[in-house]
Amino acid sequence: MRTIIIYIIAAVFCAPAAAAHQYVVRIDAGLETLRVSARFASPVDAVRARHRTAGRFLLEAADCETGLPLERRGRTLTSPQGTTSCIDYVVDLRSAAAAERRNEGLAPDNVVVSPAVWLWQPKTAAQPRVIVRFLPGDGIDVSVPWKAVEAAGHTYEIPPSPRSARAPAAFGRFIHVRAEPSAGTPRIALLRSRGDVDDDAIIGWVRDTAGYVSLAYGRFPNPGAQVVVMPVGRNGWKSDSPVPFGRVVRDGGESIELFVDERRPIEDFYDDWTATHEFSHLMLPFLRSSHRWISEGFAQYYQNVLLARAGRYEVQRAWQKLYEGFERGRKSRPELSPNEASRRGVGAATMKIYWSGALLALMADVELRQRSAGRESLDDVLDRLQRCCLPAAEPWTGPQLFEKLDSFVEEPVFMPLYRQYADKEGFPDVAPLFRRLGIDIEDGRVALRDDAELAPVRDAITRSPAGAGARAFIDRSKAQQAKRSEP
Numbered sequence: 001m002r003t004i005i006i007y008i009i010a011a012v013f014c015a016p017a018a019a020a021h022q023y024v025v026r027i028d029a030g031l032e033t034l035r036v037s038a039r040f041a042s043p044v045d046a047v048r049a050r051h052r053t054a055g056r057f058l059l060e061a062a063d064c065e066t067g068l069p070l071e072r073r074g075r076t077l078t079s080p081q082g083t084t085s086c087i088d089y090v091v092d093l094r095s096a097a098a099a100e101r102r103n104e105g106l107a108p109d110n111v112v113v114s115p116a117v118w119l120w121q122p123k124t125a126a127q128p129r130v131i132v133r134f135l136p137g138d139g140i141d142v143s144v145p146w147k148a149v150e151a152a153g154h155t156y157e158i159p160p161s162p163r164s165a166r167a168p169a170a171f172g173r174f175i176h177v178r179a180e181p182s183a184g185t186p187r188i189a190l191l192r193s194r195g196d197v198d199d200d201a202i203i204g205w206v207r208d209t210a211g212y213v214s215l216a217y218g219r220f221p222n223p224g225a226q227v228v229v230m231p232v233g234r235n236g237w238k239s240d241s242p243v244p245f246g247r248v249v250r251d252g253g254e255s256i257e258l259f260v261d262e263r264r265p266i267e268d269f270y271d272d273w274t275a276t277h278e279f280s281h282l283m284l285p286f287l288r289s290s291h292r293w294i295s296e297g298f299a300q301y302y303q304n305v306l307l308a309r310a311g312r313y314e315v316q317r318a319w320q321k322l323y324e325g326f327e328r329g330r331k332s333r334p335e336l337s338p339n340e341a342s343r344r345g346v347g348a349a350t351m352k353i354y355w356s357g358a359l360l361a362l363m364a365d366v367e368l369r370q371r372s373a374g375r376e377s378l379d380d381v382l383d384r385l386q387r388c389c390l391p392a393a394e395p396w397t398g399p400q401l402f403e404k405l406d407s408f409v410e411e412p413v414f415m416p417l418y419r420q421y422a423d424k425e426g427f428p429d430v431a432p433l434f435r436r437l438g439i440d441i442e443d444g445r446v447a448l449r450d451d452a453e454l455a456p457v458r459d460a461i462t463r464s465p466a467g468a469g470a471r472a473f474i475d476r477s478k479a480q481q482a483k484r485s486e487p
């Protein structure tokens with residue numbers, strides 16, 4: 001028995017080391033440089049960085065065994081001996097940070113620079129595991145989207161994932177809320193700005209918003225996700241929104257970047273939908289850009305539904321926003337189908353892309369609820385999707401997603417809707433569906449009617465789940481709100 005245990009322990013500790021590229025990244029306390037030592041699983045011909053500017057910030061690079069400098073051509077480094085099994089290199093972190101606009105509003109001891117700029121990786125067909133261990137200088141913390149391989153400390157494994165953009169890596173003295181698996185909330189890095197920020201209030205808002213998204217199926221879609229909150233500083237970004245920009249990045253895990261105007265009162269953040277929208281994206285895998293209307297549409301649908309469930313929106317306001325969105329979608333590029341609009345890119349038909357998917361989500365949700373007499377909903381189907389398939393390692397297509405969702409229900413709902421609308425120009429007529437749901441439109445204003453056939457379905461869509469966990473969350477959220485608004 002003991003021998004078996006020893007074998008198991010040996011297997012756990014030795015096997016991964018042999019099959020992984022191992023990086024050690026030293027970060028000095030002044031955030032001037034990253035000093036990186038990379039030991040490869042087997043000798044490699046060349047290493048490469050993903051971002052086109054990476055070469056500009058590489059101060060030196062050498063083979064660790066011979067000390068001979070590596071030869072750089074563009075974004076590729078090669079060893080004079082042909083292959084190399086380990087390299088040491090130094091990256092000018094300060095200059096790399098200065099080249100990114102997102103760092104403008106941050107305090108000098110906080111920087112965000114993507115691994116695409118500083119992580120030089122072997123160009124090999126077979127990708128072994130990549131383990132990165134950070135050794136930060138005094139008081140310096142690290143936030144990356146990767147999977148932590150130890151409870152404390154800074155060792156991570158880079159999981160396989162789509163590459164929708166470049167992941168953020170934050171270094172410095174910032175507020176770091178580590179994931180609480182029991183609470184199901186993501187890791188949060190709140191970068192420090194040059195001005196004053198009410199840290200507790202902003203962190204509270206991010207966590208509450210993560211809680212709103214858990215009102216879909218009782219938990220946050222990916223507790224391993226990394227949230228990076230970046231104050232934009234005095235210059236604003238010329239936006240009226242307290243969250244001028246937000247996005248989800250899938251690159252070695254899932255990151256949500258939220259750019260915030262820290263000068264705005266916290267109530268404004270609670271009234272803004274950006275963070276709810278971004279978090280809602282995590283309920284689906286990353287879809288190829290040609291099916292972007294589905295990912296944007298589902299997030300658009302859920303941001304309104306979830307803010308109503310959380311009590312942030314009056315129910316009527318949620319339907320008003322959905323109605324106005326569908327109107328914008330109807331008027332946007334009527335000559336294009338959703339697939340065609342997505343292929344051309346967001347700039348060409350933003351409202352078409354965002355709202356045709358939202359209407360399809362509503363149609364599917366209503367159908368699921370109606371035919372199951374309320375026992376099944378879009379929430380349940382996405383719950384099953386999360387359990388089986390998320391976070392996904394590869395990008396998905398729209399039909400792949402909808403076929404999977406249909407596999408969770410007795411009669412298909414999603415592919416029939418896809419076949420009907422994805423390649424069809426124009427915009428589905430929402431009026432008959434609204435009539436059945438008891439949603440009347442008078443002079444552009446929504447009025448809810450309770451004697452309609454599907455009024456109970458309509459109410460169920462914006463009702464908070466009855467589970468005790470969800471209720472406790474809403475009570476906590478309201479109590480926190482009340483506390484905050486006291487003078």
Ligand SMILES: [Zn+2]
Pocket residue numbers: 277278281295296299
């Ligand atoms: Zn979006």
